[in-house]
Amino acid sequence: MIRTTSIQNPLSAWLYFRRNPARNLPVVVALALAVVLVAGIVTIVSSVDQTVLTMYGYQRYLSIVTPRNALRLSDELRSEVIKLVPNARTFDVIPAWTNVRTVFGKMPFPIMGVAHQDREFLAEACGVSLVTGRWPAKGAPEIAMSEAIAKNRDLKLGDIVLDPKSEDNFAAEPMKLVGTLRGPVWLAVASAEFVRDRFPVAIHGLAVIGASEQSQRSIDVLLDKQLDKSTARAWTYRTLVRDTRDALSSLYLMMRVIVVIIAVTVALLAGMLAGIHFGQRLGEFATLVAIGYSQRFLLRRIVGEIAILCVVAWTLGLLVTVAMLFGLAKWVMEPRGLLLDPMYPAAYLYTLPVPFALGVFSLVTVTRRLHKMDAVSVIERR
Amino acid sequence: MTLPSVSPAIEFAEVSLRYGEGMRTSVALDSVALSMKPRSFVGILGPSGSGKSSLLYLASGLKQPSAGEVRVAGRELAKLSAAEMVALRRSMFGIVFQQPYLLHYLSAAENIGVGLPQREMNAAEKVGELALRLGIDSLLHKLPHELSGGERQRVCIARAVIGSPPILLADEPTAALDHANGHEVMNLLVSCREFATVMVVTHDPEMLEGADMVVRMRDGRVEDVSVSQ
Numbered sequence: 075m076i077r078t079t080s081i082q083n084p085l086s087a088w089l090y091f092r093r094n095p096a097r098n099l100p101v102v103v104a105l106a107l108a109v110v111l112v113a114g115i116v117t118i119v120s121s122v123d124q125t126v127l128t129m130y131g132y133q134r135y136l137s138i139v140t141p142r143n144a145l146r147l148s149d150e151l152r153s154e155v156i157k158l159v160p161n162a163r164t165f166d167v168i169p170a171w172t173n174v175r176t177v178f179g180k181m182p183f184p185i186m187g188v189a190h191q192d193r194e195f196l197a198e199a200c201g202v203s204l205v206t207g208r209w210p211a212k213g214a215p216e217i218a219m220s221e222a223i224a225k226n227r228d229l230k231l232g233d234i235v236l237d238p239k240s241e242d243n244f245a246a247e248p249m250k251l252v253g254t255l256r257g258p259v260w261l262a263v264a265s266a267e268f269v270r271d272r273f274p275v276a277i278h279g280l281a282v283i284g285a286s287e288q289s290q291r292s293i294d295v296l297l298d299k300q301l302d303k304s305t306a307r308a309w310t311y312r313t314l315v316r317d318t319r320d321a322l323s324s325l326y327l328m329m330r331v332i333v334v335i336i337a338v339t340v341a342l343l344a345g346m347l348a349g350i351h352f353g354q355r356l357g358e359f360a361t362l363v364a365i366g367y368s369q370r371f372l373l374r375r376i377v378g379e380i381a382i383l384c385v386v387a388w389t390l391g392l393l394v395t396v397a398m399l400f401g402l403a404k405w406v407m408e409p410r411g412l413l414l415d416p417m418y419p420a421a422y423l424y425t426l427p428v429p430f431a432l433g434v435f436s437l438v439t440v441t442r443r444l445h446k447m448d449a450v451s452v453i454e455r456r
Numbered sequence: 457m458t459l460p461s462v463s464p465a466i467e468f469a470e471v472s473l474r475y476g477e478g479m480r481t482s483v484a485l486d487s488v489a490l491s492m493k494p495r496s497f498v499g500i501l502g503p504s505g506s507g508k509s510s511l512l513y514l515a516s517g518l519k520q521p522s523a524g525e526v527r528v529a530g531r532e533l534a535k536l537s538a539a540e541m542v543a544l545r546r547s548m549f550g551i552v553f554q555q556p557y558l559l560h561y562l563s564a565a566e567n568i569g570v571g572l573p574q575r576e577m578n579a580a581e582k583v584g585e586l587a588l589r590l591g592i593d594s595l596l597h598k599l600p601h602e603l604s605g606g607e608r609q610r611v612c613i614a615r616a617v618i619g620s621p622p623i624l625l626a627d628e629p630t631a632a633l634d635h636a637n638g639h640e641v642m643n644l645l646v647s648c649r650e651f652a653t654v655m656v657v658t659h660d661p662e663m664l665e666g667a668d669m670v671v672r673m674r675d676g677r678v679e680d681v682s683v684s685q
């Protein structure tokens with residue numbers, strides 16, 4: 075049986091794509107793999123700063139001021155902060171430290187020693203609530219922490235979080251996990267009295283919490299700009315983002331270079347292949363010109379062919395990437411308490427240059443050769 | 457499109473074609489004057505290098521003359537814009553080459569469809585009818601590599617005539633074929649006289665028995681023109 079639509083439009087780009095798998099598949103596969111590679115690299119690299127911003131996300135709701143050249147907060151510093159942000163609530167925070175795993179190694183995370191009444195306020199400000207167990211008792215070697223941290227550290231209720239024999243997670247006496255928390259950010263708290271007594275060299279901090287996330291941003295700016303840097307340091311979401319971006323800037327630069335190299339490599343190869351394929355199709359193009367098809371028609375057809383190739387390959391690449399990253403997140407990262415967002419939008423944006431470069435290179439190659447082609451001599455040479 | 461039956465379909469007026477410049481100039485055609493009547497079957501004979509193909513490429517506008525005028529249906533080709541030339545070639549000419557080139561991934565039917573000047577709803581029926589007339593209806597679903605040389609040439613002729621062009625040009629369409637196949641292809645071209653002026657290049661005089669006009673070429677010149685009554 076003869077299909078009628080293909081007789082009506084035998085030169086459709088889609089028909090060419092479908093009927094020439096041996097020619098189109100290698101390009102599709104190469105392009106799709108490049109898309110997978112780029113999206114994978116960008117997602118994994120981005121997971122670093124996502125991890126940092128998620129881990130220390132509590133900074134969105136609270137800023138902390140610590141003294142310089144001292145372990146304790148002086149009265150002058152306290153009053154200076156209160157003068158700067160009179161409407162914010164302030165309270166003391168004494169940190170103990172635990173180390174959490176990330177894709178790029180271990181990172182210190184503060185277990186905040188806060189007084190009973192401040193702890194409730196802190197939890198509320200961060201939108202965090204207790205899901206299992208209880209809050210640490212006053213003066214007891216106890217800790218409550220977010221489920222995510224517990225998972226990351228592989229801890230259950232009753233397990234030792236900090237231990238005198240541990241290098242990474244030290245405390246003068248064993249501290250137990252007594253409660254787990256849930257909320258939009260990670261948080262770990264302990265009794266202020268216990269931490270003050272058993273962590274004599276911890277640097278005390280002054281937590282500053284505004285009425286809203288909005289006002290917290292202006293508090294951040296004030297603290298960051300107004301405090302005398304020689305006597306105090308402000309730990310704010312603003313400085314966290316800035317420091318993270320700074321620390322990762324060379325990593326991002328490298329990532330961009332790699333993306334460009336991949337895009338150019340694939341594009342060059344595809345451009346060469348397009349040239350070879352054009353050579354193989356000289357007879358086709360020359361015949362079409364000779365029987366009365368315009369160069370413009372042929373160019374439009376080639377643009378269509380390349381566009382189909384790029385769209386099909388890009389879509390295929392995206393599907394494979396999403397599947398791969400979901401798998402990676404679910405079976406590799408999540409069980410280890412590591413963060414990876416398989417649908418990170420920037421990762422997919424970064425893949426766009428690949429089909430674009432490929433399309434442009436192929437098109438330029440073919441257009442140049444089509445313009446140079448002398449239909450008559452091709453036909454006579456055959 | 458049909459041609460007025462009085463004015464010549466194709467006319468060469470003192471046409472010359474030269475390749476290269478200065479000392480290395482070679483003359484492919486030298487002051488050729490020819491006039492072909494509508495719906496006539498014209499054979500072009502001559503030894504290799506005598507300018508037969510050149511004549512054909514000039515007629516179709518694929519090459520431009522160095523001097524003289526080529527007129528098709530009264531219009532001088534040199535005066536047409538590139539776009540007009542493309543449009544003219546699409547609507548007025550069917551061209552068959554020595555090597556029967558078909559798009560390898562298209563069936564015979566689809567390859568014939570390539571010859572339609574514009575997209576048509578009833579393309580499939582048209583192709584079917586034509587194939588029946590040309591006796592190639594059993595080949596329509598086959599891909600080019602499944603066809604013999606003669607069959608491929610017949611598909612090429614079908615592609616050239618599917619749009620019922622008033623002018624059909626063929627450059628040694630039988631050269632790659634054996635005697636029997638050659639004759640069949642030639643008969644097919646002769647039958648196209650019904651609707652078209654047919655100009656066929658060959659070096660085998662035997663193939664031109666039914667021709668209305670036979671032009672003998674030698675060294676780029678018209679040596680002899682014989683017109684049958």
Ligand SMILES: Nc1ncnc2c1ncn2[C@@H]1O[C@H](COP(=O)(O)OP(=O)(O)OP(=O)(O)O)[C@@H](O)[C@H]1O
Nearest residue numbers: 475482483484502503504505506507508509510511
């Ligand atoms: N591109 C070209 N450059 C230089 N000379 C050419 C070119 N094409 C053709 N010629 C010359 O023009 C003359 C006529 O060539 P043409 O192809 O018309 O001959 P022909 O009669 O078709 O020959 P054949 O039977 O071998 O096909 C020949 O002498 C040939 O060498």
Ligand SMILES: [Mg+2]
Nearest residue numbers: 508509510627
């Ligand atoms: Mg020739």
